[in-house]
Amino acid sequence: MDAYVATFERQFDDKPAIKSAYLYSDEPGTGKTTTAAGLINAWLRAHYVGAARLGRQPLRKPAEFFDLNEYQTAYNLAAMAGDDVKLQALTKRLNEAARVPFLVLDDVGIRSASEAFRGLVHAVINARLAAGRPTVYTSNIEMGDLADVYDARLADRIRDNCQDLPFVGKSKRGLRKK
Ligand SMILES: Nc1ncnc2c1ncn2[C@@H]1O[C@H](COP(=O)(O)OP(=O)(O)O)[C@@H](O)[C@H]1O
Numbered sequence: 001m002d003a004y005v006a007t008f009e010r011q012f013d014d015k016p017a018i019k020s021a022y023l024y025s026d027e028p029g030t031g032k033t034t035t036a037a038g039l040i041n042a043w044l045r046a047h048y049v050g051a052a053r054l055g056r057q058p059l060r061k062p063a064e065f066f067d068l069n070e071y072q073t074a075y076n077l078a079a080m081a082g083d084d085v086k087l088q089a090l091t092k093r094l095n096e097a098a099r100v101p102f103l104v105l106d107d108v109g110i111r112s113a114s115e116a117f118r119g120l121v122h123a124v125i126n127a128r129l130a131a132g133r134p135t136v137y138t139s140n141i142e143m144g145d146l147a148d149v150y151d152a153r154l155a156d157r158i159r160d161n162c163q164d165l166p167f168v169g170k171s172k173r174g175l176r177k178k
């Protein structure tokens with residue numbers, strides 16, 4: 001993680017070539033989301049420090065954390081209710097995520113995703129890959145099995161220039177309360 005975070009300093013370079021990262025574990029509660037939150041904080045820090053050093057105005061939104069589970073629930077509810085205004089707003093929000101310099105897609109391995117929803121996620125990932133913008137994915141599906149959720153082409157593209165970071169061990173959920 002430290003080696004990965006060190007590359008965030010390159011974000012102001014002409015061609016930063018910062019890798020994406022895939023945080024995977026079969027079991028839940030191994031710290032993927034916690035780590036992704038740490039990574040986005042590190043990105044923000046590097047952004048503000050770098051901007052100050054260059055005498056530049058920092059971006060209003062240098063990074064975004066996107067909970068795909070929560071998003072999918074909101075999307076499905078709006079779709080079921082036939083709420084087009086809400087659907088459009090949700091679609092717009094996800095489309096905007098394509099343009100943010102650093103994005104966390106938390107729980108990208110949603111097997112139950114509808115065709116329409118998968119299409120939206122697909123478009124965001126594709127746009128980010130095409131523009132060379134780094135994305136941190138968390139998932140309970142191995143990178144190699146992503147083709148079952150999305151199509152093989154997108155699965156291949158996610159694997160491009162992406163660090164595979166498997167998480168092991170047992171769930172740490174509830175440890176804090178003890
Ligand atoms: N290394 C760790 N040691 C102790 N608790 C941890 C650790 N990593 C995560 N946790 C805690 O375990 C719980 C689950 O972590 P989370 O990041 O949500 O897991 P995942 O996203 O892999 O399902 C959270 O309450 C978190 O605060």
Ligand SMILES: [Mg+2]
Binds near residue numbers: 138
């Ligand atoms: Mg999680």
